[in-house]
Amino acid sequence: MQINRSDFTASWKRVLTLSNLKPGEVVTILTASYSDELTFSCAAEAAVQLGAKVSRLDVSDAMSSGIGLSTDKFGYVGDTPLAGNSAAMAALTASDLVIDLMVLLFSQEQLEILKSGTRMLLASEPPEILMRLEPRLEDRVTVLAAGAILAKGREMTVTSRAGSDLRCQLGQYPVVKEYGFVDKPGRWDHWPSGFHATWPNEGTAQGKLVLDRGDILLPQKCYVRDPIELTIKDGYITKVEGGLDAELFSAFIDSFDDPDGYAISHIGWGLNRRAQWSALALNDTHRTTGMDARSFAGNFLFSTGPNTEVGGDRDAACHMDIPMRNCTVAVDGVEYVREGNLVEMAELADAVE
Helix, strand or coil: CCCCHHHHHHHHHHHHHHCCCCCCCEEEEEECCCCCHHHHHHHHHHHHHCCCEEEEEECCCCCCCCCCCCCCCCCCCCCCCCCCCHHHHHHHHCCCEEEECCCCCCCHHHHHHHHCCCEEEECCCCHHHHHHCCCCHHHHHHHHHHHHHHHHCCEEEEEECCCCEEEEECCCCCCEEECCCCCCCCCEEECCCCEEEECCCCCCCEEEEEECCCCEEECCCEECCCCEEEEEECCEEEEEEECHHHHHHHHHHHCCCCHHHHEEEEEEEECECCCCHHHHHCCCCCCCCCHHHHHECCCEEEEECCCHHHCCCCCCCCCEEEEECCEEEEECCEEEEECCEECCHHHHHHHHC
């Protein structure tokens, strides 16, 4: 898809304005060899137009050096070439805003940068998806309202006609609220997004999840063709049953040789009504990272692997995100997603009160 450069720059300018970028602030754009050059140049131009002082920090060997099976930016998380690079880290922690076009997700370096008060905005999708899913102020309202429910909750249940029946306790970990811009010091977000998530209390996730036809596996970036039944005990997937898709699911996790790859990581649901479940079938899977899939309204999004993002010690490089359709998600007995459809926000507002 052809992108109008001036329109993309204007889109960046709006997102940076939502991110409270002020004249004189220092912006560092972190890039690697695979970073999109149009995204970099339009982000830089927009930041300059807003009066920021802009630098580019290009880091070599930013991928996983052949360790991970997938070339996807999220296919191997946690390890970054910034480890031990004190000069690069000094520049990033001294910045008011870091625009991450490299992907530092789940890394200790990201945590260190955020602790310094630096705001960080990840933009991993190609320009056409960024523009289509440009965040809006109302996205923040929706995500914060739903996030407040999850923050107060003490138990989540997930059921589906396909056979899912999962129960887990909540409250040990904070809620991550992603609405696509960074408007406070030390805030991290991802453009595009539009969902919220937390991590179950350690050892409490119990039951079964059945991945049905049309559910999505990431970073594989494919739709499930035959059901995969996951037995979950004490916070870990203990059995994977099904056909070829189930074998591929297990083979990917097993390739990391780390039992924590089977741990239940974040859980939550999608809130972005502009994101599309079908987008993965229509986009180049080598370019997209699947943010439509993670964000579309009414999905139940659960993942496997690490919990370091919220202060845990499970530093697993294997991380899968699995958006599921047609689930009913309840918190403390109140349904907020019914068979894959969001409950109306009026009900959400009542629950927040």
